Amino acid sequence: MKNVRSSTLSFAWQSIRARRTEFVASFLAVLGGAILVTACGVLLQSGLFAGIAPQRYAAAPVVAGAAQSVTAEVPEGPDLVETLPERAMLPAKLVETVAAVPGVRRAIGELGFPVTLMTAGQGGHGTTLGHGWGSAALTPYTLRAGAPPRGPGEVVLDAGTAGRAGAGVGSTVRIATADGAVPYRVAGVAAPPGADALPRQSALFFTDDRARELSGHPREVVAIGVLADPGVRTDAPAGLAGLAGLFEGATDDTLTHRVEQALAAQGYGAERAVVRSGVERGEVEFLGAAQSRSVLTLVSGSFGGFVLMIVLLVVAGTLSLVVHQRRREVALLRAVAATPRQIHRMLATEVLLVAGAAALLGIAPGYLAAQALRDGFARIGVIEEGFALSVGPVPAAAAVLLCLGTARLAVWAAARKQVRVGPVAALRESVVERPDIGRGRITGGYVVLGLAVVSLGAVVAVPQSLATVPAVLCSMLALIGIALLGPRLTAALARIAGAGLLRRFGVAGYLAAANSAAGSRRLAAAVMPLALTIGFASSQFYSQTTLSEATRYQARAATVAPYVVTGAGGVAPDVAAAVRRVPGVTAVTPLVATEVVAVEQTLFDEPLSRSTAYGIDAAGVRGTLDLPVASGTLDDLRGDTVALSETEARWLGKAIGDRVTLALGDGTRVKPRVVAVYRANLGFGDVLLPAATVLPHTTDRLADAVLVATASGTDGPALTGALLPLSKDHPGLAVSDRTSLQAAQDAQTRSQDWLNRLLLAVILGYVALSSATTLVTTTTARTRELALLRLSGGTRAQIARMLTAETTLLAATAVLLGTATAAVPLTALSLRLTTNPVPAGPPWVFAAIVTTTVLTALLAIRIPAGRVLRAHPLEAMRTPT
Template identity: 40%
Template structure:
């Protein structure tokens, strides 16, 4: 009989054991597929262009910072392109015309209030932006064409709350509320007379855009060209941000997921192989060598995992589409951003799942293949009493390393490196528990026995069985411990971060009122607020993200950090940043204040210099004048307002923090501006920040759901394989209710071990993360959430043992003894 035929017969004869492996690989393949779809979508997907659909090529400034071999870091704000570049682009052979384009968020003020619209230059109508239905094109700076109104009317168009009057010289049928100025006036309205957002290129007849694009790039150095759907990235900045988000999520979530899948599959196959000790012992006794055992296990694993991996692709694609809806709902990606579902993620998921299963099976079958035939026959009846010395040593080393990394690293290494080290310690501790599981389970059983929870015959049987079958029960318990650890670590990291950010925002915002407006507030409004009666201080705030390059683990790394620009006068009256060292009085010119966490990441102190790229990529060197504690609530860097405002896409302020209150006359003069109180604004800020936390939490819940499936799967496997054991107990006088009581005691040991050991394993990373982010050693652990984790562990562990036990007790004892013979 060939090895393939033998493997196939074994699979058919041991459906229960291989069904468990099938389920583990099936679910793992679904997760790998979903992660692959996210990655490919981040690299290749986008949305179709709208305003630039008629352009063959769209030319912009470089929107990314090249970082060597790594993917370029995107700038948070639009990098403008000098309008003078349009002339050079127009001279490139094959270019029929160029359209320098700007887009400005504005509003049309009317008797019923202000209606939002988007302003452009008139030449953008060549891209199909609309059709003139009356009047003429604008020719003077004080003229405008609107999609509503009458020719000859005077219209008030506001940008950032500042109104300007224009004479309506034409009407246009546009797809959205729009205003069209002369090209020069559109750039003035945008606040940047010498730059544009992009240059749309119309190709000459017969010229292919794939040939024209590199020709433009060669003729006009320092620009970026886009064709096809990539043109949308020039039109919508959030397309590039969405790609970066998906790439980061796929890399971080996918890496953790793959390790967990490998551990779960290894545990499942390991338990299945343990239950086949009798079979492998007989094969060794009839002269089967280690190579034969390895080949048999490898073929079995490959056959089962190949089918499971292929079938898991469909649910994986469905999971990615569900995640797409979640990302859109919480604003992580734009609504029109589609996912790419190509063959590469599917092939990678199938191949990765099969290779992982085969590798896990070979590792789990190492002892069965290498042990001598005589010892194999001995172990077929009784599990080996001791774990291997190497396994125990490795487990304790990882346990110590994980504990030290979780708690000590944030105390020794400040900043992001310390936080990352604390977070990664959870995986080290999970692996340590997987290696030491049998010993830890036996210890838990002994402690419960000492507490008097193992009294009576059923308690005695449960304790004896736990000691005798510690390897089997340890392998079955490991996924449940892993689930408790990861659930606690991931969920309470989010709650700790959110609670700290909420506390910093609520205690640090001192303003009596906050002024906000859709699209932003013009800087001139803040000057008017300061002159208003009843106002003692008014601080303009503009928010952005900067790129800072710092040394991490001896290598330069560039990361994005949240930043705010503020006017220094009266800052202490409206904002408390919890300054630890230095002073905010010197926050002018090239000064910067940084959070404690960022200072540790950058390796700077007072007087040090930080080299950064502002939101639009402009290099900026800043001197540290203060280090503060409220980085989660107000951003990692605080810069002077003038250093930031000119380097954002709109050039407008996000809000104005006011001490006192401007009068009603002032508010009537700026109807686009809304007034909110301190509490409402802080709540809105926390809700906006919580959206990203919710996305992270949902991603982790997907992983935890996989672990829950694995827990049920492996515990059912372990319990269902005990039919003959239960039958033997019944033949020697035990009643079914006594057998069920025994397994309930065993389930109690499993649940208690999972909750206690899982909680202990989650504690070091949580303490370390809390120390790194908040300076306090106690993480924010909502009691009801923790009780929910405990209840879920109890329900999964108890149900996955109790229900299969009832099924295993259904056959008559004599008939059940023949199972597996």
């Protein structure tokens, strides 16, 4: 047995060396797949287990904070969790509870709220965080000059902020919060150990009483930092020691566990509070840390699913083509009494050697690709800067197993039919390719195309905000179905195109059509990667641009206020009140963007439902917003009330007068009464609440914008002049027309658009590489065929003309199939969202996709064909096939 295995391995290695060109395509397909799968695995693992290292809480080994999520229990299955968009807080009384825990030397309540430092004659120096001086020990910040703040009019600046502002001890600075700008005297300058400021944030310290007043939450804290007694173990040992303790049943008597128990005894268990140590403290410190983990898990999971599907298709298609091109060799082996088992073993050994080497070589670049993707996500604002990756062996092992498993399955499926037929039949079929495909493959193709039709119908049925999902899914299912039916479909298209090729290319066109129809499998293998590139790229890109345009279109249609007031980072509540007093202003409503989670059983019995929400002022709706109301009235949107879109009302099963349980942005539960149901509008979300209800539960307590309606004769400059006195207390205050509101809405979706483009570029790069290598393989495999044509009297020019005709047919087929699979669902999506059948977006992107695809086909065929034609025909005939 050992000798058999050794000879099989030796024969496989010799076969690989003799067919290096054929195996290059397989090698590159597996290599690219291993890189992408490893990268997705690292990102998914990071979303589950990584985070941001603490900075502000560096000196506190244990930190407690409010849970930044809403949890719902599911009787049979894991609990459902939705992250919160705003900062959740804990009652300040819990500081005393934590301070009483054994092993706690000191418990410090932390307040962090947005502030903006301004100096005379200069603009704002950017938003920083304000704190109480009592929490300076959590970093720790120590004084470099001056003294701590002793009164409500004094402040301590961190050294970096003081240097940028040119302020020192005794200077007067203006500091803006949600309540406006107020002058303060600089009492001192502080810095953390070894630095002028923290890398990711600046700090201004007030007295503790003044900090509680400015935060807007005098009875709450953002976090509780714990300083431990000497020798107290704060967390369980990591690594093997921790695992050993777990299996030995050791009692968890760490300080972290004690604090958790103390909070749970006060009704703040895991669903309402979190206690973190080590690197996980960053989850409490940075509001975006938990959201980054959630987003990274979601993005890597969904992106990884797409990547895995495409890798499976590309690798399986490439390896199937390699095996199919060796049908003559397989037939000869069958004729000399080789058993099907021996042939399977030979082919599997060859492919596993190539795939194994490619998968192993793809691991290291996969980790580098994960790092690059992480940096790209942070750069476009999808995750927080500084989010660390969790690097381990699991993603690499999963990538290798998936690639090898796919390769082995592809070889088995491709060789199964060839080794089942008798030796004589195998020799006959190796000369003339059979165009038919298996019954199971045909059935599977039609089933997948049927699912694509169902997805197309879902574009009209699902809510507008979700319509892009079935549209993209429809395109992908159509491409998979066409790939399964590829040989039959391409043969039919080749026969239809034969007449056109004959008219344009003459005899060369006739040969091209005949070759394409007879070699339908080869044509399908070359066409499908190109069609996949066009269809996938077009559907992904234009579905997002259509959704963005629909959001702008619907927001534009619903906004009737001629002017919008904006500010640096937001608009303070007193600005809206001041605008109402300006002569000529007839209606004013703030827009407070947030998200809410409905804690209700939905149409499909889901206990949690996340929705975009806006806070508005019912007194100013008329004249500023025109949201068509199906029932009720927005004039009643006051106090304990809510308005739902028709989609949301149907989803939650609510009508006028019903109560709906909502978790606001910071997790606060409310149960308002439904007073209006309005037509769904992508620009203004699915939930409207009174602005007075929403504002206290946002992190910065600022409105995103204020819509202003004026009487005739009141223009923008007049309104700007009337608001000029407010500018000194509210940085960046500006008046513009309503297009600025649309720009603000564009900014909310810009990061999502860039995310889709980034991921799309990664996938397209892989598909384009695989397409090029597949085309090179199919062209090189025709060496004997082209040599035989030359020996039969064909000139190089005639054969080149024939290849041009084949390339034209191949490119046209790919463009037709790829465009059709993208155009049909995109047209349905566009009609659903904008009533315009033409998808929104720049047409040059589609032109660039098609041009790139066609050039890929042209170069990948003509370059190797030129090399083949330059060789002597007799030498080419000796090339193994």
